[in-house]
Amino acid sequence: MRRFLEHWDDGGVYEPFLTLWRSAAIQPRARQVLHDAMAGPIAERVAAEFGVADAELRVELVASHLAGLAFARYQLRIEPIASSAVEELVAWVGPTVQRYLTEPNPY
Template identity: 45%
Template sequence: MEPQPRRRGRPAGARAGETPTRERILAAARSVFAERGYDKTSIRAIAKAAEVDPALVHHYFGAKEQVFEAAIEVSFAPALNIADLLAGGLEDIGERFARYFLGVWERPMTRAPLLAVVRSAVTNETAAAVLRGFVLRALVSRVVGELDVPDARLRAELAASQMVGVALLRYVVRIEPLASADVEEIVAYVGPTLQRYLTAGPAAGTH
């Protein structure tokens, strides 16, 4: 009697009635990526942390790159409600943008995964490509859709680059006094620059 083919939904190691959810595997992936970074994380390590067979990780996400992308999406979830940020119009959008971005980093639940994402992107091109594609698709494109100004995409990318730079120095490199500065103090300094990026006309001679 020929053996029956294994069903995709229940790889070896997953017992009936105890098949872990996608969210459980993703939570384990976020934890392992945060602890080890992209290069030192493997599908096997994620599966071990989630207490599942590695085949189940592949079943839900595919390759490590896809797991990393899903982890990024969960990490950035608080920042994806960009419509609420722009609902107040363009007046004072610079300060609101800075405050909103820093607020995501200040939350303990999101800071560790974000640190892992940024550190991995700095040292690994695959991780950088995943982060770049996600930021462009999920963040910059949403801001562009709300900005009724010339060069909206360039403006949104410049604003994002400003805040990513602040995040790198404040939370990753931890340069003082920026690392210990009050959030509202940073907003007061950075907000006008973001406002100019997002709403002001270009300097004379640039067009």
């Protein structure tokens, strides 16, 4: 969570990623690249590390949550999300991301 936000705050992926994001709404190839960058092979690592059978769903939940946060913070610049310290966002969002990865499936 912290690394995700710090990476975006540094600007290393900011503009190229937003361009890809905009394209993903209308271009299937861009959508696939975006998906693969955010979730793709990570599911296998999550399954191995946390021993969960539904790793793909869990990773997609994390990816969708982080994508929404990134969109609000960096594209829409919604306050106070846009100006919040990384540590504050980690404190709020981190436990939810952790729950997606480690808690038993509620279904």
